[in-house]
Amino acid sequence: MKPHYLTPLFSPRNVAVIGASDTPGSLGQAVFANLLAGNFQGKLFPVNLNRRMVGGKMAFSSVRLIAEPVDLAVVVTALRTLPAVMRDCGKKGVKAVLLGKDFSDSDELERDILTEAMAIARYHGIRVLGPNVLGLMRPVAGFNASNYTGTVRPGNLALVSQSSALCAAMLDWADTKAIGFSSVVSVGEALDVDFGEILDFLVADRSTQGILLHIHHIHNARRFMSALRAAARSKPVVVIKSGRFEDHVTGLTHTSSLVESGDVFDTALARAGVLRVATIAQLFTAVKVLAANYRVIGKRLAIVTNGIGPGVLAADSAYANGVELATLSDETMALLNDSLPRNWSHGNPVDIIGDASPMRFRTAAKVCLDDPGVDGVLVIFTPQAGTDHLTTAQLMVGLQRETGKPLLLSWLGDAKVSSSRELFTKAKCVHFRAPEYGIEVFRNLASYHHNQQLLLQTPGPLEGMRAEPNVARARAVIAEALASGRTILPEYASKAVLAAFNIPVNPTELATDADQAVQLAERFGYPVVLKVDSPDIIYKSDVGGVELNISNENTLRQAFAAILQRAREKRPLARLNGVTVQPMQKRRTAREVMVGVAQDAIFGPVITFGTGGIAVEVIDDLTISLPPLNDYLVESMIGKTRVGQTLGAFKNLPPIKREALKDVLLRVSEMVCELPELRELDINPLMVDEEGVLALDARMIVGEVRGSSRRRYSHMAIMPYPMHMLHCATLKDGTRVTIRPVRPEDAEMQQDFVRNLSEESRYNRYMSSIKQLSQSVLVRFTQLDYDREMALAMTRANDDGAEEMLAVARFMTDPDFEACEFALEVADRWQGKGIGPVLMEALFEAAREQGLSTMRGEVLAANKGMLKLMHRLGFKVEPHPEDRSLTLVSKELQPGAESVVTAG
Missing domain, CATH: 3.40.630.30 (Gcn5-related N-acetyltransferase (GNAT))
Structure with missing residues (x-):
């Protein structure tokens, strides 16, 4: 395999600094001084129009005058010079350029200059990082092309940040914790080189054992997800996200109004097998724990402590963080009864009494770790009369080497237990000043394990032994609508598409007058349902456009006229096609759910599942997933919702036919994969009971497919199984x-x-x-x-x-x-x-x-x-x-x- 094409950027041999300067306080001086001081083994060439020498090195008035090849040019000159500088770099054969200034506040004229410079770079095949204000560092190689003034230690973590300010704060925090880096990349606006390409390089970088990402926004979701999934298969990746409440999901359906971009981003990260955290402290702690090969297969935690107060507080924290307190097995309880004082807590938290000796701590922790119903153990030590914190700590260090389960340690206090904390640090055992932090880390470990399971899911668009859909029929319905200038499919057309994918639907037909409605009702059989049909009315109930349980012809004729009259009064400009007729479905044991599709501007289509019916926007019960789906992902979606808890035997209701519901979600996944024209979808309500499923109502919004989206599955963030x-x-x-x-x-x-x-x-x-x-x-x-x-x-x-x-x-x-x-x-x-x-x-x-x-x-x-x-x-x-x-x-x-x- 040939070297990565970003090697000139990350591992340059010869570097030119265009704008290098001796002027105190200037950006050119800061960047060039850092390069000189960094023990960089390659050659440095200052470029300055007005100086013959900068930093004791001969300066050149143009990069073209440098006799030797130049891999990377670091540009810290004014924006107006960029087009000329980029032309010179192109003619010199420079492969990569780092824009070391921030041009984010530029006016329209300056943005035009930047656009021109980027066009020149593309013409010459130059890859550009930035623009940003911090730069690029490779501490393991002594390379520091940044203006950062603090200490950055070499190590095995790569830090990639979209914010220079946050990147600097993380570096300062890391220095106080003696954390080192293989690479530090300030992405900036990412006008060219983006997260996906940087991740591709870091995956193959042997100096990098873990990756930390700060992300505000991304440009290419498919490349990002592809690179992120590749990285997560071989190295722990932890992400902190800013701008969570920026909305990239817009649309007309209930589904679109309920889906938030932050949730889509979380779902994408989970599907990529990475871990998302909320704070800088969690970012570094999580990656240290993951890099230390701490792994869990569940979220059942046992707490061992010599103080019931801290133990109960830790249990409260576990409950608040969604961590399950493990139920100890009968064998474990018997062993603890034999080993502990009679007045131990006889449950989890395991209170081994205040005067616990080091061996009592070890015995209790070991017995809990050996319990197959326990996924991890948190040990809380409180210094009390008769205790020995250092010997207890030494036994815990040894015990950690004997188990594959995480053993999280929290020694409460300060001066009295300082030597134990030093021991934990030297032995690289994860320890916490407060048990709550340990609980958070355990929760993150459980989330990481779950996300790694999601990473393994590679479902196909048409998976399994299910009947083949009539994709051609579905495409014909959509093409007919688009050809006539319609993007909102009427209910009967939406149901035709669902039926083409073998989703059971309540038959629906359009009547343009009352006589036709009567004929349809007689064919379907009374009672029936009438609904107004209009491309300008998304929610029919908003205009009184629905009449249920119509049992005879006279009532039907009255309802038909009333529906149209109410619609004209509420929406006088709406186009009314008529009224649809469908059989009235009454199933006593049915539950109503909703399945939908929304379109995220970054990640493309997302599939939703949750509570259905008319109160869908009031009852906040929705889960989302990126397609394609399979049985594992569908079960995970259903299990996360409150309505999912009612689908088994519930009160006096029998369990629903679960396979039929799962089949609908899988069929919708097929639709999303095979129909790039599909933009939004509401199946609400989807009636589910012991007999099966039935789509009572559906609304679909479609759009033209243009450009690169015509390539198979290019509209999706994750490539399905081919x-x-x-x-x-x-x-x-x-x-x-x-x-x-x-x-x-x-x-x-x-x-x-x-x-x-x-x-x-x-x-x-x-x-x-x-x-x-x-x-x-x-x-x-x-x-x-x-x-x-x-x-x-x-x-x-x-x-x-x-x-x-x-x-x-x-x-x-x-x-x-x-x-x-x-x-x-x-x-x-x-x-x-x-x-x-x-x-x-x-x-x-x-x-x-x-x-x-x-x-x-x-x-x-x-x-x-x-x-x-x-x-x-x-x-x-x-x-x-x-x-x-x-x-x-x-x-x-x-x-x-x-x-x-x-x-x-």
Whole structure:
């Protein structure tokens, strides 16, 4: 894999500072002085029109006059100079520019100048960071291109912040806590280089073990989510968000009015497998805990203390933070009864009495940690007569090494326990001055575990064995509306789209006069419901536009006229198409829920679920998720709502048919994936009971799809599982096989595949005599981001009916997303069955779909079937000038661009 294209920015060899100065107090002096003082191993070149020397180094009047190549130019000159400076950098061949000034308050003329400068940068292929006022630091490399005046220690955390002021505050706070950094990046306005690209670089950066993000806004949701998910698979990522109450969700439906952008952002972060915190202190504490490999699998906490008062206060804090106090098992209770004084609390919190010895502390904590119903233990020590804080602390340090569960320590007091705190710090044990902080950290650990589970979910748009939807029919309904200039679909058209995706709907038809309404009512059967139909009236009940339980013709005719009259009085300018007629549904045990879709300006479509009915905006009971969904995500959504607690056996009501409700949410997820024209949707109410589900009312808003959104699934923040790539084939010996993209649940099958390879095959593939894949490599191979990589498995059903992997082909894109490296593995006993050409053809089709221009990889040059495949796909076979392998040149992957496949 070639170096990341941002390497000139983050790891430059030669740096020019345009505007470097000796003037005290100037930005040019501050930045150049920091570079000189930072022990930077590369070469520094000051650029100054008026000085021959700056900081003891020869200065140049233009970057073009520097004889040596320049990787990075740090620009701290006035805004008016930027276009000329950018032209000089382009002609010099500078690859990256750091704009070290803040131009956020510029007027319209100055913004035009900045726009011109950015256009010049794009023309010359220059990547630009900023503009911002702080800069860029790589403390592990002694590189400090910033005006920050404090101390920044080297370490293994990367800090990326959109606010220079907040970044400086975090650096100052971190210095007092002896926290060091691998990188500090002040993103600023992010006119070019954004969070997604920076995260891509940090994922591959070996100096970075954890990532801290401060985010105010993002520009490219797909790139951001893709990079964030990639980072979260290998390193803990903790995010602090500002501007939570800025609203990026606007629309006409109930769903849009109920969804807030802050909630969408939280949902996106959770789905990416990262942790969101609220304060700077939580930010650093959380990442230290995660980096120390503290992990939990639930939120059940046991509290061990020698003071019932602090224990009860900690229990109150746990309740307030949504942390569950663990119920101790009978075996645990018996062991504690045998080990503790008779007057211990006999419950959780475990009060082991004020004079507790170090061994009593250790015994109680160990017994609780061994309880399978306990996910973590908080130990609270209070200095009392007969206690020994330091020996107790030493025993806790040893106990932490024996368990994989988090052991959180809080030694109350100050001077009396200071030596214990020093011991915890040296031993890198997480400890807190107050138990409440420990509770917050445990809650964050539980949230992180939950989010990591969400990260594993890669559902497809059309997942499972459900009946195929009639996507063409749904698209035809939407296209007809858009062609006639309508964006708000009437109820009957909205239900037609739902029905096309196999969502049960109450049949609804439009009547333009009372006679037609009577005919429809007789066909449906009384009683019926009448509703006004108008593209200008979203909520029909607001204008008295609904009449229920109409049981005969006379009542229907009166209701028909009354509805239209009330609508004209309330909305005189509204266009009235007529009145819809539908059967009146009465189900005694039914509950009403709402399923919807809203559109976030950043993250695109979001799916909602909650309480339905006419009081939906009053009853705040809604949960959201980013599509695509699967069973795990749907269950999580339902479980978070209050109405979700009523869907089982509730009072005198039988449990609903839960699978039918889940199916509706999955079908709506399918709609969102396959219909980029869908902007908003309300299914309210959706009636659910023991018989199934029925959409009583629906409203859909659609819009044209333009530009890049026409590419498949580009309207979504998360790429769904590419189900369309699944197909069956027959090998030349008659074996029926399936070719499909790899999924996270294939981890064990992938591991078995590698274990069953011969030692020679494993060595040739991995250049190592491994017996099996490490956990990190296994995660990397099976938890894929299909937007930037692909792995296709060829499988068959073995004699036991289980799925067996015969071969796997994969490619991973370069950071520039223009080229990729591919590899092919075939199980030893399946060699010579014609697998290579079949699987590689599928892989090349996947690369073609992603628009890649170059592929580099290894195939056997002696494999005649593979060479025939290359010729058939249009590859030209040529000798490689350096390594005597084959170079395969094609114009197939991307029209007008050559692609190269190296076959060794």
